[in-house]
Amino acid sequence: MGKARRPDTPFWVDRAEVAGDLLRLDAEESHHLLHVHRAPIGAPFQAVDGEGTLYECTLESLDRRSAVGRVLERRAEVGELKRPIHLLVGLPDWGSVEQLVGLAVPLGVRALDFVRCGRSEGRAPGNQRLVRLTRIARAGVKQSRRTRLPELRFSGSLGEALGPTPHGTRIVADPEGKTWGPETGDNIQLAVILAVGPPGGFTEGEARLLSGEGFLPISLGPNRLLTETAALCLLSIARNHLL
């Protein structure tokens, strides 16, 4: 009997389904492990809980249609950056929201707030869209082999968005700013909070609010970038300082 090969991508497990040295996958993940990967009893697999833990497991048993795993090892903060990045993005259209979640989650964002700004045209999503967005985020966590599911928020205003942001280095994408030099990211002690305007940009009032809250304006280059492209660019640069 050949030794079962461990699937390359971890499986999702809710923290509530981890009890002592056993964990239970939900029906969808179980199906994937048992029927797509055809894992036999004893086969190795990994699970991730979205709260910072990767579990090295072997398939212990089947409980009805659920796969039960025995936890051999817990590994904390696998695939995570040294410090958290919070990204505030002026709410763009829905296609851009989904694209940005799909790309920003693997790039390590810890919290992503689509903020209804003065010039935002999009609207806060209904429940179906939120469910779909959470699925995209969860798939990004698994596929990219990180361990924390980013928090997704839809704040109603910039003031509301700034409330829960942590202390840390604050940067706003602004064509009038300086470029991001080595000194910009070198003293990140706590967290990075990045802000990118909606299509059409922040209003004057919003720009004043950001300035008053200590956001440093940083230029991303000599040409115009869409909201989602600017957000990805800024996130990639910040991420590189937190490896």
Next chain:
Amino acid sequence: MGKARRPDTPFWVDRAEVAGDLLRLDAEESHHLLHVHRAPIGAPFQAVDGEGTLYECTLESLDRRSAVGRVLERRAEVGELKRPIHLLVGLPDWGSVEQLVGLAVPLGVRALDFVRCGRSEGRAPGNQRLVRLTRIARAGVKQSRRTRLPELRFSGSLGEALGPTPHGTRIVADPEGKTWGPETGDNIQLAVILAVGPPGGFTEGEARLLSGEGFLPISLGPNRLLTETAALCLLSIARNHLL
């Protein structure tokens, strides 16, 4: 009579349609200027030729359904980076190709080669797909207000792709590499050539070829990135050194 407001986004003009101080937009661009923006004779607009020139114009006349502009000023290399970035990407699936073109063109890439690598599963595109891809690239140039249309290539192998790359700083995304530090981009004198493997990564032979050609391995972080995400991340970091 109010003064006509200049449209925010430049119009595309083929270099062959610029003669002395006059230029002629094609039917589609003319329609957009005349019927969407309702530009009257004398109205200001900008045109871009994809070869590095932005033209400041006024609408001179209509020749059948073509808008003819008078060139008031030519501006070279508007919206371009200080040095060119060439990006070699192991050919992914077609959706990823289109997504990457849509995002990499505004981020300033000068040449983008989707290379058929040993582990590539995608195939070189047919003519319809190439036409569509060129439209995406052209829209990206206009929307982002840069002036050079990047060259899009589909090399049949990594060796073929390396042939036409210029001299310059050579970097390959590699989880085993060092992180991109300030020194990595500080001595970019000529050009940057970035390489990112296809889904599944470069083969050993391809990795040896890149190493032999002087590509420096750079890690993009502690977790796994899809081909297109890694390419965007690396491009964003390199771009930031060329502002």
